[in-house]
Amino acid sequence: RKEVEQDPGPFNVPEGATVAFNCTYSNSASQSFFWYRQDCRKEPKLLMSVYSSGNEDGRFTAQLNRASQYISLLIRDSKLSDSATYLCVVNKDTDKLIFGTGTRLQVFP
Amino acid sequence: DGGITQSPKYLFRKEGQNVTLSCEQNLNHDAMYWYRQDPGQGLRLIYYSQIVNDFQKGDIAEGYSVSREKKESFPLTVTSAQKNPTAFYLCASKGIVRGYTFGSGTRLTVV
Numbered sequence: 431r432k433e434v435e436q437d438p439g440p441f442n443v444p445e446g447a448t449v450a451f452n453c454t455y456s457n458s459a460s461q462s463f464f465w466y467r468q469d470c471r472k473e474p475k476l477l478m479s480v481y482s483s484g485n486e487d488g489r490f491t492a493q494l495n496r497a498s499q500y501i502s503l504l505i506r507d508s509k510l511s512d513s514a515t516y517l518c519v520v521n522k523d524t525d526k527l528i529f530g531t532g533t534r535l536q537v538f539p
Numbered sequence: 540d541g542g543i544t545q546s547p548k549y550l551f552r553k554e555g556q557n558v559t560l561s562c563e564q565n566l567n568h569d570a571m572y573w574y575r576q577d578p579g580q581g582l583r584l585i586y587y588s589q590i591v592n593d594f595q596k597g598d599i600a601e602g603y604s605v606s607r608e609k610k611e612s613f614p615l616t617v618t619s620a621q622k623n624p625t626a627f628y629l630c631a632s633k634g635i636v637r638g639y640t641f642g643s644g645t646r647l648t649v650v
Contacts (some may be wrong), residue, residue: 434581464642473641474582480616517643525570526591526597529581 436530441471443537447508451533453501453518462521463494465503467514468532474517477503493506508537541566545630545642551650552617552624559643560615562630568640570633571613575599575626582629588613625649633644 436453443449457464463480478485480492480501491504501518518530543564552558564571570589574582584597588607602621607613613632617624630642 438579471627471646473644475641476638479638526572526584526587527582527639529574529583531579531581 432530433457433518433522433528434518434530436533438531438533439466440534440536443508443535445510445537445539447509447537448504448506449508449535450505451503451535453503453522453530455499455501455518455528457520457522457528460497460520460522463491463492463501464519464527465492465501466517466519466529468517469514469523474529477516500505505535508535510537510539513537543630543632543642545628545645547645548587548643550645550647552612552647553578554649555587555619557616557618558647560630560647561607562613562615562642563611564613564632564642565611566632566634566640567610568634569610571607571634572631572639573597573603573605573613573615574629574631576629577626585615585628 434455449487465477466474467477468474478487484493489506493502513536515532515534517532520528522528572587573585576582583599586605588594604616618635628645633639
């Protein structure tokens, strides 16, 4: 079983749609959780950290369910510019990150 | 503005050659990392260093070597022992305030 699992997609959605991505992780001792965005042939960039109480940043909402070891990302009112691969990232030990393989999102006009 | 610089952006290697990828940061971060990404795959940790003159193997260290003689620099050497080196290589550093910052990557191709 992979340490971090994501549906690879692609998710093809029209502009304005709401889309949700899920991620599961295997290490119950993990303490830090993130969503990164990666554009084609570019480096990953931090989209948002994920907190236990859930958190929102504009059109993006992240949720964490520790009991189920499950993380989600919700994108509302999708824009063309949201097209990218979204990486679920979980810490392992103190200073190491484990990356999921990513979920590809394509927003069409 | 501080950041991480990786060079070169593209690198071509002949089979049997060693090549060195550069990673420099001016963020004053103690921890630095090297990841490898293959198409359709997540990032996999090659080596990491939490302090100058110290480094540890990651999950896929075989065929790679690193050094950390200066805080700002963490070069990665891809040796001839690495049988499948064609990949996208990403360097990152970690600080207390900014968290993880990635360089723009080096694409290595074996020709």
